[in-house]
Amino acid sequence: MERLPNATPVTVSDFSSYIIEKMTIRSKVLLALRWSAGLKALSQVATWAMTLIVVRLLDPADYGLMAMASIVIAFLMMVNELGIGPALVQRPSVDHSDFRVAFGIAILSNCALLACLWIAAYPIAIFFDEPGLVPIIRLMSVQFVLIPFAVIPEARLLRALDLKRKSLVDLTANVAGGLTSLSLAASGHGVWSLVWGSLVIMTLRTTGLIIAAPYFVTPHFSIAKARELLSFGALITADRLLWFLYSRVDVIIVGKILGTELLGIYSVAMQIASLPLQKVNSILNEVAFPAFSTIQNDIALIKQYLGKAVRVISFLAFPVFFGLSSISPPFVRVVLGDQWEQSIIPLSFLACIMPLRMASNIMTSTLQGIGRVGVSVGNLLYACALMPIAILIGSQWGLVGACLAWLVAFPVVTVIEIVRSAPYIKLHLLDFGKLFYLPLVGSCIMWASVRLITSAFGPQKESLLALALMIIVGALVYFLFTALFNRRTLAETLALRSLDS
Numbered sequence: 001m002e003r004l005p006n007a008t009p010v011t012v013s014d015f016s017s018y019i020i021e022k023m024t025i026r027s028k029v030l031l032a033l034r035w036s037a038g039l040k041a042l043s044q045v046a047t048w049a050m051t052l053i054v055v056r057l058l059d060p061a062d063y064g065l066m067a068m069a070s071i072v073i074a075f076l077m078m079v080n081e082l083g084i085g086p087a088l089v090q091r092p093s094v095d096h097s098d099f100r101v102a103f104g105i106a107i108l109s110n111c112a113l114l115a116c117l118w119i120a121a122y123p124i125a126i127f128f129d130e131p132g133l134v135p136i137i138r139l140m141s142v143q144f145v146l147i148p149f150a151v152i153p154e155a156r157l158l159r160a161l162d163l164k165r166k167s168l169v170d171l172t173a174n175v176a177g178g179l180t181s182l183s184l185a186a187s188g189h190g191v192w193s194l195v196w197g198s199l200v201i202m203t204l205r206t207t208g209l210i211i212a213a214p215y216f217v218t219p220h221f222s223i224a225k226a227r228e229l230l231s232f233g234a235l236i237t238a239d240r241l242l243w244f245l246y247s248r249v250d251v252i253i254v255g256k257i258l259g260t261e262l263l264g265i266y267s268v269a270m271q272i273a274s275l276p277l278q279k280v281n282s283i284l285n286e287v288a289f290p291a292f293s294t295i296q297n298d299i300a301l302i303k304q305y306l307g308k309a310v311r312v313i314s315f316l317a318f319p320v321f322f323g324l325s326s327i328s329p330p331f332v333r334v335v336l337g338d339q340w341e342q343s344i345i346p347l348s349f350l351a352c353i354m355p356l357r358m359a360s361n362i363m364t365s366t367l368q369g370i371g372r373v374g375v376s377v378g379n380l381l382y383a384c385a386l387m388p389i390a391i392l393i394g395s396q397w398g399l400v401g402a403c404l405a406w407l408v409a410f411p412v413v414t415v416i417e418i419v420r421s422a423p424y425i426k427l428h429l430l431d432f433g434k435l436f437y438l439p440l441v442g443s444c445i446m447w448a449s450v451r452l453i454t455s456a457f458g459p460q461k462e463s464l465l466a467l468a469l470m471i472i473v474g475a476l477v478y479f480l481f482t483a484l485f486n487r488r489t490l491a492e493t494l495a496l497r498s499l500d501s
Contacts, residue, residue: 050178060264083236104219106148169208177201242380269346314436
């Protein structure tokens with residue numbers, strides 16, 4: 001019989017309470033996942049459609065400028081709250097004074113970042129040799145005024161695993177931001193359509209979170225209380241910065257070496273390839289972190305849930321990303337337009353690495369949830385040592401070389417991450433191989449089948465109808481492989497529809 005963690009003799013009453021508690025956590029996690037996935041699916045369909053239209057309307061140089069500005073803003077977003085949001089979620093209990101101190105820290109840090117960004121706008125523009133970056137960076141810095149007001153409402157929703165209201169807020173903000181970018185791009189506003197779309201998303205998201213989980217406090221500055229929050233938050237911040245360095249340093253390297261236009265092509269290829277990753281990861285991370293925080297002392301349950309998560313993610317992610325890679329030539333020419341022809345090979349390469357990035361991210365959320373942020377930081381140090389060097393070397397051969405660097409170096413990073421994390425999550429390298437080798441094999445067969453059809457059609461026969469046919473064939477090939485060799489994972493994925501499964 002299973003023993004309670006850290007318990008001595010286990011009574012029937014204790015054991016029953018423990019089982020009921022675990023079932024309650026499971027039900028809450030699945031319900032949160034269902035709401036988050038359902039509403040984000042709606043958001044994804046709408047924002048994907050608008051993103052693809054905006055890509056057709058804008059030039060590569062517009063996306064290059066936005067990528068340069070975004071790299072700076074995204075970097076500061078990693079440190080803007082000093083990790084106090086996750087600290088509020090991960091702590092076993094929080095009180096009113098914790099929220100007051102967290103609010104005070106958020107105000108101070110974001111105001112400081114706003115001032116720094118205004119001063120640094122000119123040096124950043126000089127580094128990239130793009131004077132047009134100055135007004136873009138300064139306008140986008142307004143976001144830091146809004147962020148402190150979202151920290152507490154978001155933390156409260158995540159602690160309660162109340163993702164219904166949070167997902168509704170995200171859906172509304174993303175759709176409104178997408179419509180803003182679309183209307184401005186259609187009116188000929190170029191890169192400013194992307195800038196204003198980003199500001200609309202942040203404004204509506206902050207407003208929506210305040211309405212969804214109102215909790216009004218006055219800021220309080222207590223060194224002792226701040227030290228408690230920042231002790232965990234500092235590790236989270238270090239983790240975020242290291243993740244940012246290895247995952248976004250490609251923009252700096254490609255922009256500096258290859259220039260604005262090729263950076264625009266690279267960033268669009270990366271954006272299209274990672275769209276499913278961004279949407280699914282936002283679902284997984286906002287569920288996984290608080291969920292694993294709740295069960296952080298139950299290693300057996302952590303192993304069970306993480307294994308199931310990786311198995312289901314692999315089952316869905318490999319065919320989606322490999323499918324996108326296989327249809328990249330007609331997808332780019334038909335959907336994006338001829339001006340993006342150079343993004344075909346980068347898109348094909350980058351999409352194939354995304355399943356591993358997705359599995360890596362869920363493992364990071366698990367380590368953070370169980371309080372092993374130091375292990376995650378160590379993993380990212382290895383990534384920071386390998387990825388920038390690989391991309392720098394690959395960029396000497398242009399866009400294709402930079403993308404090939406991801407294919408070569410990131411699997412090595414993933415193996416290191418699994419080996420270092422194994423003692424804490426009880427899933428070893430061979431375990432991970434068993435979790436996703438069948439989806440990988442099935443997706444490779446699907447990729448080859450679709451590429452054969454793509455070559456048979458040829459560029460002169462590419463159309464939306466032909467693209468739809470390729471997608472259908474790919475789906476049928478993967479489903480046939482699954483029906484023959486991987487029925488268990490199919491049944492397990494379908495069973496997620498039921499809270500009692």
